[in-house]
Amino acid sequence: MPERWETLFDRAIEYEVDEAAVEAALAEVRDE
Amino acid sequence: MSEADPSPARIVADSDVLAADLLVDSDARDCLDQIRSHSWLTLVASDPLLDDAEAVIGQLADPALATDWRNRIEELREPVDQPAGDHPALASALNGGAMHVLSFDERLTGPTGNTMVRDRVETAVRTPDAFARLFDAGKLYPEVVGGKYPGADRDPRD
Numbered sequence: 001m002p003e004r005w006e007t008l009f010d011r012a013i014e015y016e017v018d019e020a021a022v023e024a025a026l027a028e029v030r031d032e
Numbered sequence: 033m034s035e036a037d038p039s040p041a042r043i044v045a046d047s048d049v050l051a052a053d054l055l056v057d058s059d060a061r062d063c064l065d066q067i068r069s070h071s072w073l074t075l076v077a078s079d080p081l082l083d084d085a086e087a088v089i090g091q092l093a094d095p096a097l098a099t100d101w102r103n104r105i106e107e108l109r110e111p112v113d114q115p116a117g118d119h120p121a122l123a124s125a126l127n128g129g130a131m132h133v134l135s136f137d138e139r140l141t142g143p144t145g146n147t148m149v150r151d152r153v154e155t156a157v158r159t160p161d162a163f164a165r166l167f168d169a170g171k172l173y174p175e176v177v178g179g180k181y182p183g184a185d186r187d188p189r190d
Contacts, residue, residue, distance in 0.1 A: 017056055019052050021092055022048050
């Protein structure tokens with residue numbers, strides 16, 4: 001049984017990620 | 033996984049938007065909440081699109097969260113094929129009949145990008161904040177489903 005979205009969001013908070021970091025990480029992933 | 037007829041109820045979120053939905057409480061989450069809240073909206077995604085988002089989540093958070101996110105998103109998305117080498121979001125829209133693509137990529141969301149995209153796909157590429165401003169489930173419901181909009185029919189946090 002997959003975790004609830006709410007639980008996943010709660011777990012993600014601690015990483016304090018912003019949109020710029022997401023964009024940079026995806027550019028890196030797609031360049032590989 | 034055959035090509036679907038284009039529909040405004042079929043939506044692609046690029047890998048950056050999917051990762052931002054999980055990792056950043058922002059417009060991306062507002063957009064995905066629309067899909068999670070309405071059973072008649074469909075999130076279309078190829079495996080490579082989800083692979084990229086999972087890699088981003090694993091890199092910025094941790095692999096366990098990325099795996100659990102993948103298990104959850106697999107239940108939400110409708111899978112579509114993707115030819116090797118195609119852009120994951122555009123290929124998902126083309127093969128999945130999605131008339132909305134959400135992306136942070138300015139090469140796709142700008143006028144030039146949208147013109148290039150429309151040459152191939154009957155779709156509009158928007159940033160999540162633009163989509164959140166424009167998208168109205170209540171207005172779309174009579175066209176897609178028919179009848180009076182009954183409101184959300186799913187818990188977006190479930």
